[in-house]
Amino acid sequence: MTAKTPFELFMQQAQEMARAFNPALESFDPRRFEQMWPTMPKDAMEMWFGKGISKDGLDAKTRLLLTLAGLTMQGAQADTQVRMTVRHALEAGATRDEIAETIAQMSMFAGIPAMTRAMELAREVMNDAESKGKDEET
Known part of the structure; x- marks a missing residue:
C-alpha cells in the first residue's frame, strides 16, 4: 500500500467529516453545481467587462481567452473557474x-x-457542449 500524502490525508478527513455532518454530501459533485450558474450572453459580458466603457476595448472572447491563459499559468488548479471560463468563452464565440x-x-x-x-478540463466542457448541441438538434 502506498503512503498517502498530507493532502490526501486531509481530503480523506474532510470527506469523513462531511459524511458525519450530512451524509448527502458524500456524493456531492461540484460539476453539477457549476451547471446551475447560467452562461452569460456575449453582449452582457461585453457590457459589464469591456465594450460598455470603451468601444475600442477588448471583446468578451479575447478577455475570456486571456482569463483562461491566466488560470492555466496558475497551474490550472481552479477546476470550476477553468470550466466556467471555457463555457463562457464558447458562448462569446471562441x-x-x-x-x-x-x-x-x-x-x-x-x-x-x-x-x-x-486541456483536460476544457475538453470536458467542449465535449459536454458538443453533446448538448447534438441532443438539441435531434
Whole structure:
C-alpha cells in the first residue's frame, strides 16, 4: 500500500467529516453545481467587462481567452473557474481551436502539467457542449 500524502490525508478527513455532518454530501459533485450558474450572453459580458466603457476595448472572447491563459499559468488548479471560463468563452464565440491554442501557448510559461490539466478540463466542457448541441438538434 502506498503512503498517502498530507493532502490526501486531509481530503480523506474532510470527506469523513462531511459524511458525519450530512451524509448527502458524500456524493456531492461540484460539476453539477457549476451547471446551475447560467452562461452569460456575449453582449452582457461585453457590457459589464469591456465594450460598455470603451468601444475600442477588448471583446468578451479575447478577455475570456486571456482569463483562461491566466488560470492555466496558475497551474490550472481552479477546476470550476477553468470550466466556467471555457463555457463562457464558447458562448462569446471562441472556437475549440482558439481555446486549445490559448492553453497550449501557456505550456511554454506554466509547464506541460498545467497545460495538460487545463486541456483536460476544457475538453470536458467542449465535449459536454458538443453533446448538448447534438441532443438539441435531434
